[in-house]
Amino acid sequence: MAETCTHYRTASIDGLDVFYREAGDRSNPTLLLLHGFPSSSHMFRNLITALADDYHLVAPDHIGFGQSSMPSVNQFTYSFDRLTDITEKLIDRLGLGRFAIYIHDYGAPIGLRIASSRPERITGIITQSGNAYTEGFTPFWDRLFAHAKDRGANEDAVRDYFTPETTKWQYTHGVPADRLDRIAPETWLLDQAGLDRKGNDAIQLQLFWDYQFNLDGYPKFQEYFRVHQPPLLVTWGRNDEIFGAAGAEAFKRDLPDGEFHLLDTGHFALETHGDEIAGHIRDFLGRQEGLIRE
Structure with a gap:
């Protein structure tokens, strides 16, 4: 029987500790799990358990998040280019x-x-609320993009996104009443503990500011979709008020053969629809890897 337990490991990348969760047989197809704000690889804990029998799963914590190193903004360049660089070096280190x-x-x-x-x-x-089109941006982003244009103009409003109330809201908004009891309260408490660390507010403000440059990459991402037609599975909360459902639908322009599931939930869909998403992933990856079960 294949080993399915999760291992909690750390790799040294550029002198920084990069924490990652790993499960499953490395000879099986690999799935790299990349978390969002304000969470960590903890968001994938149940999905890893659900898929580890047939897949090799790796879920790192980005620098400044979770159990990975959290150097100050004076010690590390907090940009999405740099976070990508660290992730690519981890991929190479693990031989993926x-x-x-x-x-x-x-x-x-x-x-x-x-x-x-x-x-x-x-x-x-x-992609689960993983945006690649401008259609996905909701009014949640208005103050963030205003902050990007003038960093001092509305910093207090942006800091509202670091409060316990907002962190909990990110998990509960858009969730039907009969699914709220599926959300483990330690999710937002753990995320908030990360945000509350001394100096983390400066890190998150820097990443909020840097996010604007991700949009410059959208044409390249979309060209990649059109030219290479990677298999796509969308498992997106249709009620997400951070990355709206229009962002999910926009993938159809460049990847019309993708598989689309808009789920009746919000931003952290794995918390409320984890079983459904795991099933969709198993079917989707099974078709790519020939692992369809009878």
Whole structure:
């Protein structure tokens, strides 16, 4: 019987500790799981358990998040280019050749930089509120983009996104009443503990500011979709008020053969629809890897 337990490991990359969760037989197809704000690889804990029998799963914490190193903004360049660089070096360190990517929130611009730069390595893309089109931006982003234009103009309003109330809201908004009891309260408490660390507010403000440059990469991402037609699975909360459902639908322009599931939930769809998403992933990756079960 294949080993399915999760291992909690750390790799030294550029003198920084990069924490990652790993499960499953390395000889099986690999799925790289890339988390978003304000979470960590913890968001994938149940998905890893659900898929580890047939897949090799790796879920790192980005620098400044979770259990990875959190150097100050004076010690590390907090940009999505740099976070991508660290992730690519982890991929090389672990010897991952070909793999699928699961992108969520901040994980999208990181994963899509990797995919569009080395398309031959990507066996599939799974996106859960992982944006690649301007249609996905909701009013949630108005103050963030205003902050990007003038960093001092509305910093207090942006800091509202670091509060316990907002962190909990990110998990609960858009979730039907009969699914709220599926959300483990330690999810937002753990995320908030990360945000509350001394100096983390400066890190998150820097990444909020840098996010604007991800949009410059959208034409390259979309060209990659059109030219290489990577297999696509969308498992997106239709009620997400951070990355709206229009962002999911926009993938159809360049990847019309993708598989689309808009779920009746919000931003952290794995918390409320984890079983359904795991099933969709198993079917989707099974078709790519010939692992369809009878």
